[in-house]
Amino acid sequence: MRGAGGAGARIPMPAKREVLVFDDAGALFDAAAREVVRIAVDACKRRDFFTVVLAGGSTPRGLYERLAEKPYRRDIDWKSVDVYFGDERCVPPDDAASNFRMADEALLSRVPLPRRAIYRIRGELRPDLAAALYESTLRAAGAFGPMRWDLVLLGIGSDGHTASLFPGSPALRERRRLVVPTIGPTQPYARITLTLRALNLGRTVMFLAAGKEKAGAVRKVMAEAERARGASRAVLPAALVRPGRGRFLWFLDRAAASRLGKDRA
Ligand code: 6PG
Secondary structure (H helix, E strand, C coil), rough: CCCCCCCCEEEEECCEEEEEEEEHHHHHHHHHHHHHHHHHHHHHCCCCCCCEEEECCCCHHHHHHHCCCCCCHHHCCCCHHHEEEEECCCCCCCCCCCHHHHHHCCCCCHHCCCCEEEECCCCCCCCCHHHHHHHHHHHHHCCCCEEECCEEEEEECCCECCCCCCCHHHHCCCCCCCCCEEECCCCCCEEECCCHHHHHHHHEEEEEEEHHHHHHHHHHHHHHHHHHCCCCCCCCCCCCCCCCCCCCEEECCCCCCCCCCCCCC
């Protein structure tokens, strides 16, 4: 798989999906930071605000750290940013497993972002209550029109999950709610996640995947999403993410992309 440090090698994909492959994770995170800045500046020009849904897990940390540092930090008008989360583990915000804690350490506490602009999923509460509270927060934010995130960041697990939407979960069939409690296969089992309905509200949805352990899931998700071609026949959660009218970006390093292009027709 040809990779390219800065610009990324584009793989032709159907239906708006743009797949960019970078030599390594560092190049991926630099390019992703440039893209986040571009989206943020454009959103602030058009709508005076930039709303972003952060991904959890460990992969996005490299991106968040870059956004907190030169040259990217000064390019975003942080007082015009609202930060949401795609999912959270049901743990307190200072727990090592907390997605909020990871984002706070890597980015949120390091930039001049008003703390009131951080809409945290309250993982310390009972899961059904935390989900209901976050649902009302999202609806209040988008009360005067369909809530459209400017950017939704997502990771992918080796089983094809994304956010805390796991294969076979009833949450994949949720059509009305924006936030639901779920159970994951690994500790901490109890999670809160945005539903596909919420994730697909992104004007831009950006998946980030790095490392060989993601290569199988990336290939399966791409193949499944192509076969489904818009029908809901896809099964893997990450293949069910489809921002109807938005841009759909996959930022991969060469290791995560290493099985693309092998079995494709
Ligand atoms: C989480 C994330 C989850 C993550 C994937 C990939 O809460 O863990 O929302 O969907 O993006 O599991 O995780 P890594 O980036 O750690 O590989």
